[in-house]
Amino acid sequence: MIFLTIKRRHKKRTHDSFFSSSLISPHIFPAIKAAMEVDSVNNTNLLHRQQAIYKSLDGIFEIQREMYKGQQYSQIYFARLHLMRTLLYSLLPRWKPYLPVRTVLGLEEGKECVIVGTLYKHMKLKPCILDEYSKERSATPLVKPHNFTHPDDHLILEDESGRVKLRGNIILPSVYVTGVVVALHGKETGAGDFWVEDVMEAGLPDQIEKPLQSGEDKYVVFISGISVGSSLSNPLQFQLFVDHITGHLGDDKEQSIAAQVVQVVIAGNSVELPRGLLNGQNLGSKDQSRLSEPIKELDILLMQIAAGIPVDIMAGPDDPANFSLPQQPLHRCLFPGSSAYNTFRSCYNPHAFELDNVSFLGTSGQNIDDLEHYSDAENKIEFMERTLRWRHIAPTAPNTLGCYPFTDRDPFFVEKCPHVYFVGNQNKYETHLMKGQEEQIVRLICIPKFAETGVAVMLNMRNLECCTLCFGTQFM
Amino acid sequence: MSGKANSNRKRPPPATPSPSLPPQKKNVTEEEDLMDEDVFFEENLLQYEQDSQILRDIEEREAVASRLLKWxxxxxxxxxxxxxxxxxxxxxxxxxxxxxxxxxxxxxxxxxxxxxxxxxxxxxxxxxxxxxxxFEPYFYINCPPGMGPDDISRFHQILEGRMRESNRNSNVPKFVRRIELVHKRSIMYYQQQTLQPFLKVVVALPTMVASCRGILDKGIQIDGIGAKSFMTYESNILFALRFMIDxxxxxxxxxxxxxxxxxxxxxxxxxxxxxxxxxxxxxxxxxxxxxxxKMAPFRILSFDIECAGRKGHFPEPSQDPVIQIANLATLQGEDQPFIRNVMTLNSCSPIVGVDVMSFDTEKEVLLAWRDFIREVDPDIIIGYNICKFDLPYLIQRAEALNIVDFPVLGRIRNSRVRVKDSTFSSRQYGTRESKEVTVEGRVQFDLLQAMQRDHKLSSYSLNSVSAHFLNEQKEDVHHSIISDLQNGNPETRRRLAVYCLKDAYLPQRLLDKLMYIYNYVEMARVTGVPISFLLSRGQSIKVLSQLLRKSRQKNLLIPNIKQAGSSEQGTYEGATVLEARTGFYDKPIATLDFASLYPSIMMAYNLCYCTLVTPEDARRLNIPPECVNKTPSGETFVRPDLQKGILPEILEELLAARKRAKADLKEAKDPRVRAVLDGRQLALKISANSVYGFTGASIGQLPCLEISSSVTSYGRQMIEHTKKLVEDKFTVLGGYQHTAEVIYGDTDSVMVQFGVPTVEEAMNLGKEAADFISGTFTKPIKLEFEKVYYPYLLISKKRYAGLLWTNKDKFDKMDAKGIETVRRDNCLLVKNLVTECLQKILIDQDIPGAVQYVKNNISDLLMNRIDLSLLVITKGLTKTGDDYEVKAAHVELAERMRKAIIFMQQRDAATAPNVGDRVPYVIVKAAKGAKAYEKSEDPIYVLENNIPIDPHYYLENQISKPLLRIFEPILKNASKELLQGSHTRSISISTPSNSGIMKFAKKQLTCIGCKALISGSSQTLCSHCKGREAELYCKSVSHVSEHEKLFGRLWTQCQECQGSLHQDVLCTSRDCPIFYRRKKAQKDMAEAKLQLDRWSF
Missing domain, CATH: 2.40.50.730 (OB fold (Dihydrolipoamide Acetyltransferase, E2P))
Incomplete structure (x- = not known):
């Protein structure tokens, strides 16, 4: 009920004749509302919504046909190493042309060489599932640190042939994480360690040159962490967002900007379900509705967007989706209303697509959050830059980040440099324009949690400039 | 071994340990094999030709020679x-x-x-x-009165003659070298005169001591005196020890x-x-x-071998080859090994930091190892179970391959190691024929033996021991896989080598971590026995060594008391245990402890062999009563001013030395010095405590039950005395706020409830009581106040739990005694339940919460929701099925699994357990009335085939008793409340996928929502559940998500343990807490994913 009253009040301000005079709930007649909206925009403002050509690149993230047949995680590491090694080898002539290349096995004491392998970070504080089962409980409960790094952590390089402990202060354990593949220049010491003198990361991949734009502004709006159903989420705030980008809010100028929004991307954590109810037991009718109510609410809001603008929704860690990366799309049966529109796309996480040949890559945030637990950086942008330079958006998968045990490929390998790289569900908005050595330009975006900050991010595809949309409701 | 000496000696029947004795009593069952063994120098030598052959071999093997520099x-x-x-x-x-x-x-x-x-x-x-x-072997006999020098020489001749008769094969010119008249005194009983004549018999060879003793024991005909048997003194001391003492x-x-x-x-x-x-x-x-x-920089070699066994058999040296030997050599005091190598049969890919030596034949592997041992020349050889497995296996294998010159592993040129047959039987491992290997000049230190000796653990596999002490799970490769790895390629052999190296590495780490070198060397120094005795022999030799040293100073002799089966006299009243007033105490309980009670008693009352007055002597000698102590058990001992006892003196020295070591420890900075001192104070403490046990060991070297029973009787008296004083003094009448109550007392501690509500007050009263009562005791007996329990759950005698406080602000830990938290034949569920309940009751003080927790778990058990790994019960298979008189679950299962090899059933026959393995099993549902032993099943098999477990077995035979024990003091009708409530009414049982009937069943899809059968086009839901799609989907997907979480964490953990990301996990360690979970996660994941896939897009 609250929902409707708020809506009405703000509809009055937007001179919307149909909804202000009618109490027909949009819950009941979504199709009618959408149709009306289109008409009204056409008739009164003559603002046309811009369009962009969309191309999905999500195919690699699909695991629908994959099966758990007892495969283990060694294969994904193997695939990753294979891919990355080919790449790194091709870069060697430019980096250290004079040095011989060895495998871990082929190391000889004191002889300088280059080795390529997967890093493994030995961490003292890393939580261990064995402890949960075998440790006797101590009187003082274990404090769960937010970050598990420790000065004693050390790195080990591994290839199929073996492992070697890394020494030297060139390669910092606090920066790297398990799963990154690098090339190292150094030599074996007497103690069987490898003294590192230089490190080469794969670096930014090649980028398809960003197409010359026609000079038109086209915007992509990113939002994440809407968390419908959580105590933090404010229905009005999200409704304001919806109304704003669909052009129901603001003056002509604002509406004309809204008309240039060609795509909305929802980067995870759209609903928050009462987890306690999902324990496998049959639910009473009251709990059934407690469970499905937030999803219905989300569906209605999405429908409003989808009616006007193409919308991609990605699964996030709190969504009703699987846990491991790549997360599969949220099931259509959750969105009976919005899935009727062909502008509504339920997508994978990570998500890759192109709009007018501008390429996008992003996640709902798990990859960066995990890096934050197991390594150190100034800010989230730095983590994002690292993943691109490592050419791997989720190196900690499967070690500390849940991931499907792929057998023949590593879908998180970054083959082509995206123009826009975003992560959802971050604490605050951050952005940076990263430039590569070969003129690659990447817009990095940390999308904050909407329910907590009321902030969405708007990106201009023409110049990759970025701004925020803030929705406050205090004045109400 | 000299057969003669052996046959002379009767093995006494093992004494039945009486429960009333303190733990030291276990000495009684330990048998001392005090037997010298004369080895003639030439006996083990190889012929010279063979030696030169070896040398030539070494020269040829240049690769090995190049390593010598490092070795x-x-x-x-x-x-x-x-x-x-x-x-x-x-x-x-x-x-x-x-x-x-x-x-x-x-x-x-x-x-x-x-x-x-x-x-x-x-x-x-x-x-x-x-x-x-x-240095000559000798012993003493008492000298018959009136024996002059002529008598002695005649006696000498007779003895020589008798010796010649019984040692016909010997070509010794003179058996009894000489007999001397000396003046000494027997240690036994208080004697007024100071010295008496004794004869010192010096013989030619050490074994002759035993044969000579035999002759003198039986009696010898001497002209003029007649047949006479002699009491011998110090005639059962090992020659090497005799030398060390002298x-x-x-x-x-x-x-x-x-x-x-x-x-x-x-x-x-x-x-x-x-x-x-x-x-x-x-x-x-x-x-x-x-x-x-300080310690010299001696060389420690840790090694491990791998053998390629045949499927379903434990490796046997007659058939199965040794394929790898991994070695790690470390200098004492260094933290990194200076040699790391592995010798492999057939090629093996290199390993970083490890010298991999590959050979084409097994003979070369073995010989390379021998050369390695000779060049590295280790002083101490360590490993896990090397004494019973690795070393004998190598020797026997070399024998089987007919490599004559292999077993030259000792420090004596060309001398082959001596191998003794021994039947090794223990409850742990069952009976195994094995060989004992003596490597001359090198000390063997088997970590397994040390562990079994020093620590009570639920499992002694290297795996669980390292998990326990090093906090490191070890990958466990089942011996059936070893052959496959060996038969693979250089990569798989490398895999095996890494595993083998780890097995060589872990013993070294354990040695370092537990400071074994320091502790054992210090123990040897304190007690005076060679280091090698510490592991291979019992406690009593240590006390004996100290006793001999002390009595030598005092001119005393220790008689060789015949070890007649003394089970009747071997019983005496043990320590007292005050009646336990069971219940849950929510007021602080102060604990008053006697500091080293038994040693203190022996010192305080001068209890010793040489102060004991026999009843006849007591009458005869007319000692004034103020010069003797009568013990509560009725024995008489003289006071120290008349005759100071040797045992009290030894104890005083030990305790004084300990005090010194502790003081030095406080001062010391250098970690190595600290290690030595800490090892020393520990050794001193253990030694002091084992003196009492020595006197009570009825089959020991010098049992004296008068002493041990006096000690315990004093102990009982002290406890009673303390109880009385506490309850008399701390009363409301005496001006205290509350009347104190002694709720329990055991061997050397008394638990008092002073009635005060705070820990601080209880501590103050505890201190007051300890000081007050200590004043009433003879020095050095002292009552100490150390800790407070609050709250405290007293279940019965020797069973209690409580939070332990040593300072008033924060409790130290939860302390539980005698409660099922460690017993290994219980399933993990029991342990978890008990620990969690104690946690809730004691720390959270939430009794309803604990009850609810138990109920939930019981309900989960009945509803088949408990993780299988919590239900696995493990028992050691000590002999094959036929040898067991009563059918036992684990034995039956092992037999069934073995038979499966023949019938080629679905089971993996290679994993059938062998004697010595621990057999894990779960109890499954079977026909009504089936015996428990028929219901055992392999957990993996159960997991794979969805076989239903028998929840009632677990409820009744596993969890009910321990739980009732905890809850009965707290809860009325505990049994009814916990085991019969409404939570036990709902039962769910899984359908097995392998049973006969299921083969005929047709599978049909059911609705995910309501389990109704569905047909037609829909794959997921029936028409009734259509509207609930979102809700039901959320449930399905959250199920998948839970499993994914677990799957990821479990399998990456195993990657971590095995130390490789790019190799598949092979480990089959059933001791690992996540082994079954990992398997289960894989299976559950596959099922959950299939279920989710029914929600087609």
Whole structure:
């Protein structure tokens, strides 16, 4: 009920004749509302919504046909190493042309060489599932640190042939994480360690040159962490967002900007379900509705967007989706209303697509959050830059980040440099324009949690400039 | 072993341990094999030709030769080479050999003589073999009154004749070298006169002590005196120990041989760098103080072998080859090994930091290892179960392959190791025929034996031991996989080598972590026995060694008391246990402890062999009553002013030394010095406590039940006395706020509830009580206040739990005694339940919460929601099925699994357990009335085939008793409340996928929402559930998500343990807490994913 009253009040301000005079709930007649909206925009403002050509690149993230047949995680590491090694080898002539290349096995004491392998970070504080089962409980409960790094952590390089402990202060354990593949220049010491003198990361991949734009502004709006159903989420705030980008809010100028929004991307954590109810037991009718109510609410809001603008929704860690990366799309049966529109796309996480040949890559945030637990950086942008330079958006998968045990490929390998790289569900908005050595330009975006900050991010595809949309409701 | 000596000695029947005795009582069942064994020098030598063959082999093997540089000990410097240096070394092993007596040192004597060999290391790291000449075996007998010098020489002749008769094969010129008249005193009983005549019988060879003793025991006909049997004294002391005692050498101390007192042998017999002959009287033994308390840089070799067994069999040396030997050599005091290598049969890919040596034949592997041992020349050989498995296996394997020159592993040139057959039986491992291997000059230290001796663990596999102490799970490769890995390629063999290396590495880490070298060397120094005795022999030899040393100073002799089966006299009243007032106490309970009670009693009341007055003597000697103590058990001991006891003196010295060591420990900064001191104070404490046990060990060396029963009777008296004083003094009438109550008392502690509500007040009263009561005792008996329990759950005698406080602000830990938290034949569920309940009751003080927790778990159990790994019960298979009289679950299962090999059933026959393995099983549902042993099943098989478990078995036979024990003091009707409530009404059982009927069942899809059968086009939901799609989907997907989480964490953990990301996990360690979970996660994940896939897009 609250929902409707708020809506009405703000509809009055937007001179919307149909909804202000009618109490027909949009819950009941979504199709009618959408149709009306289109008409009204056409008739009164003559603002046309811009369009962009969309191309999905999500195919690699699909695991629908994959099966758990007892495969283990060694294969994904193997695939990753294979891919990355080919790449790194091709870069060697430019980096250290004079040095011989060895495998871990082929190391000889004191002889300088280059080795390529997967890093493994030995961490003292890393939580261990064995402890949960075998440790006797101590009187003082274990404090769960937010970050598990420790000065004693050390790195080990591994290839199929073996492992070697890394020494030297060139390669910092606090920066790297398990799963990154690098090339190292150094030599074996007497103690069987490898003294590192230089490190080469794969670096930014090649980028398809960003197409010359026609000079038109086209915007992509990113939002994440809407968390419908959580105590933090404010229905009005999200409704304001919806109304704003669909052009129901603001003056002509604002509406004309809204008309240039060609795509909305929802980067995870759209609903928050009462987890306690999902324990496998049959639910009473009251709990059934407690469970499905937030999803219905989300569906209605999405429908409003989808009616006007193409919308991609990605699964996030709190969504009703699987846990491991790549997360599969949220099931259509959750969105009976919005899935009727062909502008509504339920997508994978990570998500890759192109709009007018501008390429996008992003996640709902798990990859960066995990890096934050197991390594150190100034800010989230730095983590994002690292993943691109490592050419791997989720190196900690499967070690500390849940991931499907792929057998023949590593879908998180970054083959082509995206123009826009975003992560959802971050604490605050951050952005940076990263430039590569070969003129690659990447817009990095940390999308904050909407329910907590009321902030969405708007990106201009023409110049990759970025701004925020803030929705406050205090004045109400 | 000399058969003669063996047959003389009757093995006493094992005593039934009486429960009333304190833990030291276990000495009784330990058997002391105090038997010298004369080994003639030539006996084990190889022919010279073979030796040169070996040398040539080494030269040919250049690859090995190039490694020698790294392996060799440091070069000798000039002063050593020119013999112009006093040799000081730390000795580690002492043995003796029978050889020709030394021509230069003893120009007048000839014939075989015992030559002692002291092996050790100098501080520069040179190996030393010191050959000590001139020390003769001897013992004492009492001298019949009136025996003059002529009588003695006649006696000598008779004895010589008798000896000749019984040792016909011996070519010794003179058996009894001489008999001397000496004045000494027996340690037994208080005697007024100071010295008496004794005869010291010196014989030619050490084993002759035993045969001579036999003759004298039985009686000997002497002209003029008639047939007479003699009481022998100190006639059962090992020759090497005798030597150490007489030369004041203690285990692991430093020995000095001054310049000019030693002679370099013309032809060296050992591989040691410094080998020389000397006289025993020229040795200088240093007490381990100051500079001489340090450790020499001795070499420790840790090794492990892998054998390729056949499927379904434990490897046997007659058939199964040794395929890899991994070695790790470390210098004492260094934290990194200086050699890491592995010898493999067939090629093996390199391993970083490890010297991989591959050979084409097994013979080469074995010989390479032998050469390695010789060049590295380790002083101590360690490993896990090497004494019972690895070493004998290598020797037997070499025998099977007919490699004659393999077993030259000791330090004596060309001398083959001696192998003794031994039947090794223990409850742990069952009966296994095995060989004991003596490697001359090298101490063997088997970590498994040390673990079993020093720690009570739920499992002694290397895996669980390292998990326990090093916090490191070890990957466990099942022996059935080993052959596959060996038969693969260089990569798979490398995999195996890494595993093998880890098995060699872990014992070294355990040795370091548990400071075994320090602790055992210090124990040897304190008790005076050689280090090798500490693991291979019982407690009592340590006390005996101290007793002998002390009585030697005092001119006392220790009689060799015949060890008649003394089970009748072997019982006496043990320690007292005050009636436990069971219940849950929510007020602080103060604990008053007697500090080392038994040693204190012995000191306070001067209890000793030599102060004991026999009842006859008591009447006869007319000792004034103020000079004696009558113990509560009715024995009489004289007071110290009349005769100071030896045992009290030993104890005083031990405790004083401990005090000193502790004080020094506080001062010390250097971690190595600290390690030595800490090891020493620990050794001193253990030694002090084992003295009492020595006197009570009825089959021991010198049992004296008068002493031990007096000790316990005093102990009982003290406890009663304390109880009385506490309850008399701390009363409301006496001016205290509450009346104190003693709720429980055990051996050396009393638990008091002072009635005060706070820990601080209880602590103050506890201190007051301890001081007050201590004042009433004879010194040095002292009552100490150490800790408070609050709250405290007293279940019964010896079973309690509580939070332990030693300071008033914060409790230290939860302390539980005698409660099912560690027993290993219980399933994990029991342990978890008990721990969690105690946690809730004691720490959270939430009794309803604990009850609810139990109920939830019982309900989960009945509803089949408990994780299978929590239900696995493990038992050791000690013998094959036929040998068991009663059918037992784990044995039946092992038999069934073995039979499956023949019938080629679905089971993996190779994993069938062998004798010695631990068999894990779960109890499954079976036909009504089936016996428990018929219901056992392999957990993996159960997991794979969805076989339903039997929840009632677990409820009734596993969890009910321990839980009731905890809850009965707290809860009325505990049994009814916990085990029969409404939570037990709902039961769910899984359908097995392998049973006969299921083969005929047709599978049909059911609705995910309501389980109704569905047909037609829909794949997921029936028409009724259509509207609930979102809700039902959320449930399905959250199920998947939970499993994914677990799957990821479990499998990455296993990758971590195995130390490789790019290799598949092979580990089959069933001791690992996540082994079954990992398997289950894989299976559950596959099922959940299939279920989710039904929600087609």
């Amino acid at each position: 060799k000990r440091p070069q000798l410097q000039q002063p050593y080479l020119s013999h112009s240096q006093t040799i000081v070394f730390q000795q580690l092993d002492i043995d003796y050999i029978i050889g020709e007596s030394h021509k230069e040192l003893f120009p007048n004597s000839s014939g075989p003589a015992a030559i002692l060999r002291i092996f050790g290391v100098t501080k520069e790291g040179h190996s030393v073999c010191c050959l000590v000449h001139g 030369c004041n050498i203690v285990g692991g101390n430093w020995v000095e041989v001054p310049i000019g007192k030693y002679k370099k042998a013309a032809k060296s017999i050992s591989y040691c760098q410094l080998e020389f002959d000397c006289l025993f009287s020229d040795l200088i033994s240093h007490t381990p103080e100051g500079e001489f308390s």
